[in-house]
Amino acid sequence: MRILSACVVLVVASLGAAGAGVSAPAPEVVFTSNQLTPIQEQEWARNTLLARFTQETGIRVQFVTESEGPYVDRLLAEARAGRGTIDVTGTLHGIFPVFIANNAIRDMAEVQRRLDARGDRTFFPDLLRVARMEGIQAFVPWMQATYLIAARKEALRHFPAGRDPMRMTYDDLLQWGENIRQATGQRRVGFPVGPRGLYGRFLHGYAYPSFTGSQVKRFRSPEAVEMWRYLRRLWGVTHPSSFVYEFMSEPLLLGEVWVAWDHTARLIPALRERPDDFVVLPSPAGPRGRSFISVIVGLAIPRTADNPDLGERLIEYLTRPDTQVLTLQGVAFFPVSPEAARATPTGGLKVVADGVAAQAGARDARTALLPVGLGARTGEFVPIYVDTFRRIAIQGEDIPRVLNEQAAKLAELYRATNAPCTPPDPPERPCVPD
């Protein structure tokens, strides 16, 4: 009994002490994201990007960045519980349908109206168009990115004679890798095929639309069979360690890889360290055009936000043109407002910006968007493509048979979620391979 009463006294005393310690805490806003997850980017976000906001406003920011699974689960769990801690969240446009389906985020139209009324910034109209989903504005555009090819300058000597690297085709890329292999005896083309690498994006957003004009509809078409034959040959000139690579900047800097395809943010460390040694080239063109993915990241306020007003202030700060330029310099995500896009970058960023302009401005350019509407099963989309690659290019299985089996999985996924096709496929629902 004496022990029990001692415990009670201890608990009460410690509660009292804790209460006394909390004297008017500084306001804090909780910001979650599945972007800026690499350690260097997290460091930069906390110490530069968000530190400036705290300096200016006195509002502390608790920045929580996680991989997609835990990130989405946390927000949905708060929505289900009906009360939450997250004030602002920033993620890919393809994830917002999950939040909308679970009634987890607010309509951002009001916030957008107040931002527009400030008159110190505008947003690219097509990004605002993408932000409208299921009758609400799901997010305020925050940053955008794409994927490109970076190459060491010495590799250009081996580029197929008489061809223009800025107008590279898939055949040029294969020939380039072959030329390098003949000259050096090594396979110097690299792709991020590691577990958290983004090679799957290359398959569904670059190769597929460039060869077939489609991401999903023509998954097992004759053109797709042709494409997989090509990819098998391309794997033959690809660095055999590619399946460990998650970020291509490291192998580029080490010289293991001379020609690499990856997300701009994952190439930039190499370009920043040695801007004079690298060129950035647009992704290749196939028989059906030069397809590339435009990655759009948006900001939203959860329904259960504790401090939506503070959240809105953070959104105002993050979308400011100055902040957008800072973000471009820090992590190579591109601005969403023309005011910021006009600021000319230098060094490694200039190299990337030129590549982005050459890709987006090409006559045969064709934009692919990430899939939307797959809800909780969004994560199953990319692995279907990567598994197909593994079976065909690495395990050497029969192409039409693999495509039939994988197409059935794709069809089941889309039928179960009744999700629409994303560009360049026509907007049918559900999006099922022919």
Added chain:
Amino acid sequence: MAVADADLSAAPARPRVDWTPYLLVVPVVLFLAVFFLYPMAQAIWLAVDDPAGGLTPAHLRRMAADLYFRPALRFTLVITALAVPLQVALGLAIALLVHARFRGHGAFLYLTALPLGISDLAAGLIWLSIFTERGYLNALLQTLGVIAHPVVFLTLERPGWLLAAIVAAEVWRATAIVMVILLAGLQLIPRDYAETAAVFGAGPWQTLRHVILPLLRPSLQTALIIRTILAFQLFATVVALAGRQVPVLAGEAYFWYALYRSPQVASAYAVLILLLSGAVTWVYLRGLAPRAGEGRA
């Protein structure tokens, strides 16, 4: 028991239940229930739960039909079968060496125990920097003039090398824990046994074979159980060195949760690891149980 006896002698007329031992155990029981039993039950439930109601084998079937399932099972068993015996043999050798108390054995102990403080991912990255194309091994071989061009060791085109690198990293990382357990076991064996054996004319090998090893059996059992269970959970080292080309069960559980966002199939993998661990523990407990006449050292 001492407390209970004291109470009994103080108040023989009114014997009553003393709750102190139970109260002392309560925190541990609560801790185990909240952090081990509940999540375990939840994982098992998730693996067979049908969102439409009732139980379903669908998640388990999905796991078994996955492209990576068979290779993951195979690689996990192969890596365990290669790494664990090596770790136990090496750990035993080091423990015997340290136990012999040669000059400088203290420093040697610290050096060999060093990998204990390194996380498995860090260990994987350290070994990656050794085996990668521009890594230390290639640099060394090139400097010595053994090879003209760097060799790509970590590729499925050289599966033997790839597995060897993983096993080497795993042995380096986890032998220390085996060594520590066995060393503790060795120190519990009274020196009289070895001395008695010497009196009867046993050589060092005979002493080890017939005296030390049987007395060390409980420690060996513990080390084997811990190492094998941890080998089933092996993940970060493999991912760092081989990506997903060498899939393992724990890695697949992670990928199904984090990449495919399917907690159900991830749980199915977790349950499979649990079953394997349980089976192996049972085999060790049966196979290495002290026989009649053998005291537990």
